Amino acid sequence: VNSFTSSSDPHRRFVVWLLALVLLPMTGLFVAGVYLQPLDGDLTRLGFFAEREFGWNAPQLEFPDTRLDLPRGLMDPGHFGRYHDILVLGDSFAWGSPKMQWQNYLIAATNWSLATQNINSVRLRDVLGSPVFREHPPRILILESVERELVHHLEENSLLCAGAMPVAPSRAGGMTDAGARTATRLGRDAFWQHSASREADPMERCQAQLRAGLRCPQPGAQLVRPSPIR
Amino acid sequence: MVSLTVWIIALWAVAWLAPNSQQFSPPIDPHWRMWPYAGMLRWKPTRYWLISIAAGLLWAVTEIGGKVSEFLYFQF
Numbered sequence: 001v002n003s004f005t006s007s008s009d010p011h012r013r014f015v016v017w018l019l020a021l022v023l024l025p026m027t028g029l030f031v032a033g034v035y036l037q038p039l040d041g042d043l044t045r046l047g048f049f050a051e052r053e054f055g056w057n058a059p060q061l062e063f064p065d066t067r068l069d070l071p072r073g074l075m076d077p078g079h080f081g082r083y084h085d086i087l088v089l090g091d092s093f094a095w096g097s098p099k100m101q102w103q104n105y106l107i108a109a110t111n112w113s114l115a116t117q118n119i120n121s122v123r124l125r126d127v128l129g130s131p132v133f134r135e136h137p138p139r140i141l142i143l144e145s146v147e148r149e150l151v152h153h154l155e156e157n158s159l160l161c162a163g164a165m166p167v168a169p170s171r172a173g174g175m176t177d178a179g180a181r182t183a184t185r186l187g188r189d190a191f192w193q194h195s196a197s198r199e200a201d202p203m204e205r206c207q208a209q210l211r212a213g214l215r216c217p218q219p220g221a222q223l224v225r226p227s228p229i230r
Numbered sequence: 231m232v233s234l235t236v237w238i239i240a241l242w243a244v245a246w247l248a249p250n251s252q253q254f255s256p257p258i259d260p261h262w263r264m265w266p267y268a269g270m271l272r273w274k275p276t277r278y279w280l281i282s283i284a285a286g287l288l289w290a291v292t293e294i295g296g297k298v299s300e301f302l303y304f305q306f
Contacts, residue, residue: 008275010275011275013275014275014279014280017280017284018280018283018284021280021281021284021288022284022287022288022291025288026288026291029292
């Protein structure tokens, strides 16, 4: 540093203005990011909704003693080697979080046996043509797919109706008025439930959730609050 | 492919035609300056340079971390 670059008022003003122009917007963006919370789920990523309103901020029910036998990864087809009352062929929403899967509620409500196979590595025609399915078909076959992969999975499994045309996915800006009202109302309800239950006893919260419509959970179900950032 | 070609040509022009860092930056030691430059791209503490650098810096910082992906399977 010498007399050419030091103690220069224009240079000092330049640096001060540069920091103000950059740091102030960055601080605003950072605060907004912390307030809205980092994007995590499908709804918030694809639907352009705020994680704060639609993310996992409410307590979740967990089944620590789950009996589900699920695929363990993207390439694991899962097990279906004997008769089950229900067979699920689905994506990660059918096997991604064993203790919190929706199949736990189904088993608890019906006490039926259930098998889950991975739609990413097993085709429907292979399931339908397997000896165990043909000789001991399940009472119910559930085909599950995340909506954004629905057309792809229907095509892969030859289930797309003749003449059906895939449509561009809708975004929040293209929602109908009724859809927007519903989304807003749900968001407020979710936030209200979260706020109201924040200080409540875990069992009371569990009971409140049960009263809110969850049927007959299996004994031993626990409420957990998984981090929105995994 | 066309976009990539345009990028390569534009960056090639910057590399060969634009002044280098010693030319557009202020002289730290005038005796050491080997390639004097007085063109319009020479840096000065002006509002145009301020806005340009601030915009570039903001863009660079907001691009850190990349775009939000809809692909979730990396978590399994």
